[in-house]
Amino acid sequence: GESVGLHLPTLSVQEGDNSIINCAYSNSASDYFIWYKQESGKGPQFIIDIRSNMDKRQGQRVTVLLNKTVKHLSLQIAATQPGDSAVYFCAENGANSKLTFGKGITLSVRP
């Protein structure tokens, strides 16, 4: 059968609160970053991206912040809803043009 992976870290938030999901990346040469949302049994869904010449980008209810000095990426979700419950992956696109995924964080929204 399938091998058992590590349990993902979980962030639990109250419905209506803001969520902040953090990610540390490894390659200082990475120039493009993406956040994906993956619901159970589905493929990763693109949420928002940011290039290395920016430090902030906003979408609908989501904001991505990039701190290149400390190689840190965060995803902020405003007014978190039950439908936001999922696993969130950050991904970096490095010099080899391949996506390297972070470990993933489970967001759980309490009603």
Add this chain to the structure above:
Amino acid sequence: DAMVIQNPRYQVTQFGKPVTLSCSQTLNHNVMYWYQQKSSQAPKLLFHYYDKDFNNEADTPDNFQSRRPNTSFCFLDIRSPGLGDAAMYLCATSRDRSGDTQYFGPGTRLTVL
């Protein structure tokens, strides 16, 4: 809507019995990727096609092969599935390799009996 389609969504095969998973895209993207994702883990890249150019990852077992007969379709062949190959297999596409967003299909859940 333009999208990435994977068939079947669920596939059951027997230990050692060859299986083929398919992916199609209507995005007209140049690059198609195959990832393996096991429970509670990030997707792991197996290989990708840039147009007709096949690019294998160094740690992808020989048991995994791929074909891309045209721009729209890409297949993942597992020649002799083992129990450890049970996983979600994800297809993704991007317009180009460098700094372009990858769009994922819904995945095929493979069970090996």
